[in-house]
């Protein structure tokens with residue numbers, strides 16, 4: 001048996017890294033608008049003026065790319081009964097106990113699925129509220145109280161997305177052997193067997 005199992009094709013990975021890069025740039029420039037302490041972060045988009053101009057346009061590109069990424073992975077992120085079992089064992093998952101390994105986990109575990117749906121919710125809210133607060137093009141069509149409310153939701157959705165991203169990156173580093181799935185496109189067979197046994201079975205026909 002080959003030691004590595006393919007997990008993502010080239011276009012999946014390019015799509016993912018475009019979303020990741022844009023999301024990070026949007027988070028940093030967004031923080032610059034949020035509080036003067038983060039003002040220096042506007043330099044990631046070329047300074048305050050360019051950041052104000054580019055942030056909403058890049059937001060649209062990120063959201064469009066995220067829709068593309070979601071269309072590739074949403075089916076494998078549907079919550080199933082086994083995910084509830086996994087969540088009930090969350091303490092064991094964190095302490096690296098052996099219980100969760102016995103569950104028939106597919107391509108993604110419940111933690112990854114929850115992060116996926118959290119991202120879907122925050123990106124959807126960010127786009128909707130982002131349009132309402134986009135001063136130069138759309139804000140004149142909306143009453144001021146709605147713009148203020150949209151601003152608040154935009155900020156909360158942004159924070160939620162940033163926290164989900166931190167958890168996502170931390171988990172990817174913490175579970176050894178995961179990063180190469182998104183860099184090389186393949187994973188070690190032992191990694192697959194250990195963390196995603198049902199997916200391993202589907203891919204190899206072996207137990």
Ligand code: HEM
Nearest residue numbers: 019020023073108112113116119165169172178179181182
């Ligand atoms: C910036 C640093 C990022 C790193 C290092 C990173 C790393 C990874 C890795 C290693 C995987 C493969 C996990 C696996 O196959 O088990 C993955 C999957 C994924 N990533 Fe990221 N990622 C980053 C940013 C993002 C962002 C910003 C988003 C979305 C807004 C995102 C959305 C996803 C999705 C949807 C998947 C597929 C897993 C699933 O659907 O549950 N990633 N990422």
